[in-house]
Amino acid sequence: MAVKTAVRPPEFSALGRRAAPPTIARLMTAALESPGLLSLAAGFTDSASLPVDFVTNAAARLAARPETPEFLQYGTNQGRPLLRRLLAQLIDTEEGWAPGHTSEREIFITNGSQQALFLAMQVLCDPGDLVLVDRPSYFVFLEMLRGLGLEARSLPTDSAGKLDRAALARLLDHIAHGPDRARLKAVYFVSYFSNPSGRSLDETEKTDLAQALAARGIFAPVIEDAAYRQLGFDGHSPSRSILALDAWQPFPRLYTSTLTKPFATGLKVGYGCCSDEAWRSRMLHAKGHHDFGTANFAQALLEEVLADGSFARHLDTIRGVYARKCAALDEALRSAGLRELGWRWTRPAGGLYLWLEAPPGVDTTLDGPFFHACLREGVLYVPGDLCFGDAPEHNRVRLSFGVLAPDLLAAAAERFVAAARSLSR
Amino acid sequence: MAVKTAVRPPEFSALGRRAAPPTIARLMTAALESPGLLSLAAGFTDSASLPVDFVTNAAARLAARPETPEFLQYGTNQGRPLLRRLLAQLIDTEEGWAPGHTSEREIFITNGSQQALFLAMQVLCDPGDLVLVDRPSYFVFLEMLRGLGLEARSLPTDSAGKLDRAALARLLDHIAHGPDRARLKAVYFVSYFSNPSGRSLDETEKTDLAQALAARGIFAPVIEDAAYRQLGFDGHSPSRSILALDAWQPFPRLYTSTLTKPFATGLKVGYGCCSDEAWRSRMLHAKGHHDFGTANFAQALLEEVLADGSFARHLDTIRGVYARKCAALDEALRSAGLRELGWRWTRPAGGLYLWLEAPPGVDTTLDGPFFHACLREGVLYVPGDLCFGDAPEHNRVRLSFGVLAPDLLAAAAERFVAAARSLSR
Numbered sequence: 001m002a003v004k005t006a007v008r009p010p011e012f013s014a015l016g017r018r019a020a021p022p023t024i025a026r027l028m029t030a031a032l033e034s035p036g037l038l039s040l041a042a043g044f045t046d047s048a049s050l051p052v053d054f055v056t057n058a059a060a061r062l063a064a065r066p067e068t069p070e071f072l073q074y075g076t077n078q079g080r081p082l083l084r085r086l087l088a089q090l091i092d093t094e095e096g097w098a099p100g101h102t103s104e105r106e107i108f109i110t111n112g113s114q115q116a117l118f119l120a121m122q123v124l125c126d127p128g129d130l131v132l133v134d135r136p137s138y139f140v141f142l143e144m145l146r147g148l149g150l151e152a153r154s155l156p157t158d159s160a161g162k163l164d165r166a167a168l169a170r171l172l173d174h175i176a177h178g179p180d181r182a183r184l185k186a187v188y189f190v191s192y193f194s195n196p197s198g199r200s201l202d203e204t205e206k207t208d209l210a211q212a213l214a215a216r217g218i219f220a221p222v223i224e225d226a227a228y229r230q231l232g233f234d235g236h237s238p239s240r241s242i243l244a245l246d247a248w249q250p251f252p253r254l255y256t257s258t259l260t261k262p263f264a265t266g267l268k269v270g271y272g273c274c275s276d277e278a279w280r281s282r283m284l285h286a287k288g289h290h291d292f293g294t295a296n297f298a299q300a301l302l303e304e305v306l307a308d309g310s311f312a313r314h315l316d317t318i319r320g321v322y323a324r325k326c327a328a329l330d331e332a333l334r335s336a337g338l339r340e341l342g343w344r345w346t347r348p349a350g351g352l353y354l355w356l357e358a359p360p361g362v363d364t365t366l367d368g369p370f371f372h373a374c375l376r377e378g379v380l381y382v383p384g385d386l387c388f389g390d391a392p393e394h395n396r397v398r399l400s401f402g403v404l405a406p407d408l409l410a411a412a413a414e415r416f417v418a419a420a421r422s423l424s425r
Numbered sequence: 426m427a428v429k430t431a432v433r434p435p436e437f438s439a440l441g442r443r444a445a446p447p448t449i450a451r452l453m454t455a456a457l458e459s460p461g462l463l464s465l466a467a468g469f470t471d472s473a474s475l476p477v478d479f480v481t482n483a484a485a486r487l488a489a490r491p492e493t494p495e496f497l498q499y500g501t502n503q504g505r506p507l508l509r510r511l512l513a514q515l516i517d518t519e520e521g522w523a524p525g526h527t528s529e530r531e532i533f534i535t536n537g538s539q540q541a542l543f544l545a546m547q548v549l550c551d552p553g554d555l556v557l558v559d560r561p562s563y564f565v566f567l568e569m570l571r572g573l574g575l576e577a578r579s580l581p582t583d584s585a586g587k588l589d590r591a592a593l594a595r596l597l598d599h600i601a602h603g604p605d606r607a608r609l610k611a612v613y614f615v616s617y618f619s620n621p622s623g624r625s626l627d628e629t630e631k632t633d634l635a636q637a638l639a640a641r642g643i644f645a646p647v648i649e650d651a652a653y654r655q656l657g658f659d660g661h662s663p664s665r666s667i668l669a670l671d672a673w674q675p676f677p678r679l680y681t682s683t684l685t686k687p688f689a690t691g692l693k694v695g696y697g698c699c700s701d702e703a704w705r706s707r708m709l710h711a712k713g714h715h716d717f718g719t720a721n722f723a724q725a726l727l728e729e730v731l732a733d734g735s736f737a738r739h740l741d742t743i744r745g746v747y748a749r750k751c752a753a754l755d756e757a758l759r760s761a762g763l764r765e766l767g768w769r770w771t772r773p774a775g776g777l778y779l780w781l782e783a784p785p786g787v788d789t790t791l792d793g794p795f796f797h798a799c800l801r802e803g804v805l806y807v808p809g810d811l812c813f814g815d816a817p818e819h820n821r822v823r824l825s826f827g828v829l830a831p832d833l834l835a836a837a838a839e840r841f842v843a844a845a846r847s848l849s850r
Binding site (some may be wrong): 006008009010011012013014015016019020022023043045047048049050052053055056059062063068070071072073074075111112114115118122123124126129140143144147148157185219220221237242249250251252264265266267268269275276277278279281283285286288289290291292293294295296297298300323 | 715
């Protein structure tokens with residue numbers, strides 16, 4: 001028997017050494033330490049409307065099939081062919097294309113769209129590389145960039161959140177004629193009812209961006225994150241994507257979205273549609289090393305609900321749910337007097353978030369007085385500074401209306417405004 | 426509108442440039458091009474015995490719960506607490522520990538055990554690093570090492586497949602006193618009814634390995650892949666793991682296994698149990714970037730079937746199924762005369778594979794004459810040379826008895842032996 005010795009600590013790789021707890025973990029710790037806290041932070045979806053019957057009916061129908069239950073067997077690395085065909089049809093509809101335009105070969109299934117984003121970055125970028133991101137941007141993506149040792153640079157926006165063409169031209173000139181040119185490996189943006197801003201990029205903005213890049217010979221791979229595209233409250237998708245817009249055709253393009261946010265997040269199935277075969281196949285090789293295929297059962301359930309229309313029916317339901325919850329939060333913040341305290345925001349037309357701007361000088365960061373005032377009042381939010389690739393603003397707040405019921409949203413809003421009032425005295 | 430130009434190809438990262446199609450993809454292509462082929466290659470599980478009723482009953486029970494259907498909501502990055510408690514209990518039972526020895530804090534849930542292996546390598550190893558692996562070893566793990574730019578070095582085995590202590594001492598002396606010492610970052614082995622060899626490491630072999638490493642001051646993190654531990658035909662686990670064996674206590678230890686191979690591969694839920702908090706937390710941070718949590722619904726289903734005993738009942742069933750299928754393949758190969766052609770193998774006591782040694786001079790590689798003879802006869806196998814981290818042997822074959830029904834196993838065996846006979850004429 002070996003003599004017991006102290007356990008030797010492992011050495012870590014560069015990636016392992018960079019690995020840091022996500023900032024959001026500190027939020028969760030705060031939540032756990034404060035029972036009774038109402039969270040406007042969590043990006044969860046509405047729990048009361050989760051499609052339990054649709055899922056169990058789909059499982060029962062799969063079980064009743066006479067053939068071998070292949071849905072409980074391993075699937076393929078790229079994903080189920082029927083699911084990929086259904087997604088190709090969905091994209092054709094969304095882009096206004098004739099059926100058959102998108103091929104299922106271009107589509108691959110992932111563990112939520114997050115994995116598609118990770119695979120994309122993994123095969124494109126080495127540590128030290130540069131990625132252009134929207135401003136503000138999805139904070140889990142920004143943390144992933146840091147984990148991979150990558151630098152984010154924000155696409156400039158004006159005070160209304162629109163792409164700032166003049167500032168963009170200056171930024172791209174700087175990149176095109178300097179050492180950053182060789183480091184720039186990808187462009188990323190959340191284009192529909194964005195997390196966190198709730199904004200959508202219109203076709204003109206998307207085209208302007210493509211043309212500004214192309215004019216400088218920058219044809220870096222582009223990733224459009226369309227996770228919230230189907231969550232427009234009126235069912236309307238505000239613009240075509242990089243898949244369809246002419247100006248983006250010369251670029252290698254990856255469009256990512258998810259089947260779980262608009263249906264059931266517990267299934268964790270996302271997808272990518274990639275125009276570039278070499279890029280796609282490299283992402284798939286990397287996925288082969290991650291897990292060699294997303295859970296086949298979850299994919300089979302989603303095939304069922306997409307094919308029989310229950311996915312679409314559920315989407316109709318939750319669009320209404322989120323529209324009402326958005327209105328409830330927005331109105332509760334207004335009626336509690338947050339506007340009068342100098343806060344500004346726009347009610348979005350879809351998605352799960354309100355994006356608030358506090359008066360100048362109010363510090364909304366995790367270590368600032370406002371966050372602690374909110375903890376005292378019993379409400380949690382995502383500090384907006386986490387949502388900037390660079391040059392963070394310190395007076396922004398992301399509020400989610402996804403998970404709380406309308407009465408709790410109203411209560412949370414009152415606590416939030418009470419915290420704002422306590423600081424403005 | 427932009428003038429259409431040729432699409433610019435993306436530049437790839439070092440990892441992206443290394444990404445190569447898995448060799449197994451060539452097998453699949455061969456299979457698709459030869460309808461009627463019987464595959465002894467696929468590592469799939471038995472389809473006829475898949476636990477459809479257990480899964481649909483579990484789904485119905487979840488749906489019938491009066492509370493909010495949180496199982497269709499996002500879960501946590503580390504995995505469901507109850508599932509992790511159930512797995513901690515499973516480990517306690519398997520290692521012969523009193524209940525409560527293993528903590529659920531040490532356990533994390535992954536997309537199959539493959540993801541746990543990927544996360545482990547990602548946070549430990551940089552390109553150019555060295556990993557010690559069993560000989561033969563799991564070929565998807567070996568391909569993943571190549572994808573990450575890592576070098577595999579085999580732990581030497583004798584002609585019976587046992588760890589060769591003298592050769593091991595020479596290898597470790599060479600590593601300990603040379604430039605490889607700084608590059609060595611991990612030790613990996615499949616210890617129960619191994620893929621591909623069907624062998625289990627006994628406690629003496631495992632302890633010998635730990636002592637040989639420790640004697641040279643090599644306390645590299647160790648990963649024990651126990652994916653087939655529960656698939657012993659008599660329900661017996663042949664040895665304790667690195668979690669329990671004294672000699673391994675000074676090492677950072679990761680034990681990986683899966684709930685899907687012994688139940689339903691379509692659910693794709695694996696797990697790791699890691700003794701080292703820093704290592705575990707870094708893997709979890711990386712997982713946060715991959716997908717921030719394995720599908721909650723699949724985890725909830727597995728909680729149900731573990732807690733109500735249907736997982737254990739299914740395991741009893743499939744142990745018998747695999748024992749019979751193993752016997753069917755083994756006996757069909759014998760009665761068709763493969764022994765008389767000079768082939769050697771041992772019937773394993775568990776798992777899904779037979780590991781065959783062809784007579785010297787028979788080339789079983791993918792481009793060799795035997796593989797093509799098998800294609801002509803209509804049977805597919807995994808060339809054994811893919812299963813070596815270095816110095817591959819070219820006369821080995823992995824046959825899986827997992828997926829084909831017993832009558833088809835017999836037919837496939839006859840084809841296989843016909844191919845062997847055609848080359849020995």
